[in-house]
Amino acid sequence: MDVNFRKIDIDQYDEDVLLESELYEPDPRDPAQVVSDAKQKATAVRSSLAKGDIVGALTLALTDAPYGPNVDEAKNLNLQTLVSILNSTKSSEIPGVVKSLPPDSQDTLMKYLYKGMALPGWGDLSGSVLLVWHEKLTEAAGTGCIVRAMTDRRLV
Amino acid sequence: MAPPEIYPLAQTQAAITSHSFNADRSEVAVSLNSNDVQIFAREGHEWKPTETLSEHDKLITSIDWAPNSNRIVTAAQDRNAYVWQQSPDPQTGRMIWKPTLVLLRINRAATHVRWSPNEDKFAVASGARAIAICSFDPEGDWWVSRLLKKPIRSTVHSVDWHPNNVLLAAGSADMKARVFSAYIKDVDKRPAASVWGEKLPFNTVCGEYTSPTGGWVHAVGFSPSGDALAFASHDSSIxxxxxxxxxxxxxxxxxxxxxxxTWTNENSLIAAGHDCQPLVFSGSDGGWELTGSLDDPNSAKSAGGSRAGLASPVGRLNSAAFNTFRNADTRGIGSAPGGSGESELFTVHQNTITSVRPYAGTPGAVTRVSTSGLDGKLVVWDVNQVTPVGATGLAGRMAGLRV
Incomplete structure (x- = not known):
């Protein structure tokens, strides 16, 4: 059967098409502001990590995470910050850490885990580390957390 | 404390897309994932099919049986709605269901239909970014439809009427739940002012609420007083x-x-879905919480063992499909044809629950609810028989989860 018709962009024939930008509230911050926030957070996270405060570092990195268009630099920066936290956590500490995160941060962490899995070989990302975090996070926050990471259009 | 009554209506494990009881609960109209409505009548503890209503030529998506006027309205993917009324057959004198076509004026499938509390209007949700409000025009002897369009941006999944017969809640795939005025001059008296507003001409948007993390809205429901609105969305939240x-x-x-x-009283509601069990939420204008489930995963063992003997109570992720893939992945075992014996879940419903409706009691004091789902079962639950969340509840189910 000829299935090429499925590749036709039918939305271009619809004057009342639903746009991606209408599906979520845009980040109220200016892109430049988002980048400088991310840089500040990276520094703060490093000092938290030096003190061994994993939960504090994670909460910092996951609060006001950059999303939406035009903030790719900040997104990469925040992902790098987050990966450094994930990599420096002992696997025995992970269950305690994910349980003590507030639900919103758990959802954001899940988004970053899936983003990390979609970028094999990016920076010092390791698949096995991501999978351990994913397993522990799912035990703490349930499948609902995965569903939320998949439905949310505010991509990190 | 009666256990849930379980009726496997669909013999061939067809899904029940929608169900609606008549006023005295002696008959139920269901659609078994087809173009026809099946009416079943209660005979003791069984339901016997009595009549088939065939008029739609695409899948029926929703059925609603008006308790007082004894009329059935059906909506389907063929973009039509029919109102069915019982009248005597001219030849045999037997009562038969006569359909009346309703011109909805929509160009996509109708997804959900509900009679208004006074049963003089009904609302049809659709994929055409519109809700058709239909009322009967006695002069033309037909149902006329007026469309609620703005500001709906995507398919409307569900509608629910406010007890004042004027306001309508709608949940749609543009991630929003809305409250509209469906005031129709010839039908309605001017409604009294409520928390939703005072002046309510047709298509007034009285409220617009976005789902918390971008899930499309599946279900909406007004509380019995109409002063609160609940909506469930696909980001696993309510x-x-x-x-x-x-x-x-x-x-x-x-x-x-x-x-x-569905709300059971002003401080409690029951919701169900992909987790295959009806969950109970309770609260007030000071806060809400999940209190438990109507489905007790441990009761099955004492009740005959039909659901016992499972490896681990982990819910749907450990279903047969999951095991098949895992075995194929880790052990290289292919799937055995026809080997679906281990697909049974710990819950009463064996697949997604698509509809929960009040069964017994009055609005504001519902004592029993009925559910139907993709497993072809119709189940009647006692709303007071709540298994608390805890060791045997959701947390317990999730504890054994391994992804």
Missing amino acids: SIVYPGGPAIYTIKLTSLPLLTL
């Missing part, structure tokens, strides 16, 4: 809105998304 406050309480679930909900 939100309860008090417009007077204004306060919005959101509960993020650890389980899969909810598809349907």
Whole structure:
């Protein structure tokens, strides 16, 4: 059967098409502001990590995470910050850490885990580390957390 | 404390897309995932098929049986709605169901239909970014439809009427739950002012609420008084809105998304969906929480063992399909044809619950609810028989989860 018709962009024939930008509230911050926030957070996270405060570092990195268009630099920066936290956590500490995160941060962490899995070989990302975090996070926050990471259009 | 009554209506494991009981619960209209409505009549503890209503030529999506006027309205993917009324057959004198076509004027499938509390109007949700409000025009002897369009941006999944017969809640795939005025001059008296507003011409938007993390809205429901609105969305969350406050309480679930909900009283509601069990939420304008499930996963063992003997109570992720893939992945074992014996879940419903409706009691004091789902079962539950969340509840189910 000829299935090429499925590749036709039918939305271009619809004057009342639903746009991606209408599906979520845009980040109220200016892109430049988002980048400088991310840089500040990276520094703060490093000092938290030096003190061994994993939960504090994670909460910092996951609060006001950059999303939406035009903030790719900040997104990469925040992902790098987050990966450094994930990599420096002992696997025995992970269950305690994910349980003590507030639900919103758990959802954001899940988004970053899936983003990390979609970028094999990016920076010092390791698949096995991501999978351990994913397993522990799912035990703490349930499948609902995965569903939320998949439905949310505010991509990190 | 009666156990849930379980009726496997669909013999061939067909899904029940929609169900609606008549006023005295002696008959039920269901659609078994087809173009026909089946009416079953109660005979003791069984339901016997009595009549088939065939007129739609695409899948029926929703059925609603008006308790007082004894009329059935059906909506389907063929973009039509029919109102069915019983009248005597001219030859045999037997009562038969006569369809009346309703011109909805929509160009996509109708997805959901509900009679208004006074049964003089009904609302049809659709994929055409519109809700058709239909009322009977005695002069033309037909049902006329007026469309609620703005500001709907995507398919409307569900509708629910306010007890004042004028306001309508709608949940749609543009991630929003809305409250509209469906005031029709010839039918309605001027409604009294409520928490939702005072002046209510047709298509007034009285409230618009976005789902917490971008899930499309599956189900909406007004509380019995109409002063609160609950909506469940695909981000596994349920939100309860008090417009007077204004306060919005959101509960993020650890389980899969909810598809349907119904209020049992002003402080309690029951919602169900992909997790295959009806969950009970309770609260007030001070806050809401998940209190438990109507489905007790441990009761099955004492009740005959039909659901016992499972490896681990982990819910749907450990279903047969999951095991098949895992075996193929880790051990190189292919799937055995026909080997679906281990697909049984710990819950009463064996697949997604798509509809929960009040069964017994009065609005505001519902004592029993009925559910139907993709497993072809119709189940009647006692709303007071709640298994608390805890060791045997959701947390317990999730504890054994390994992804």
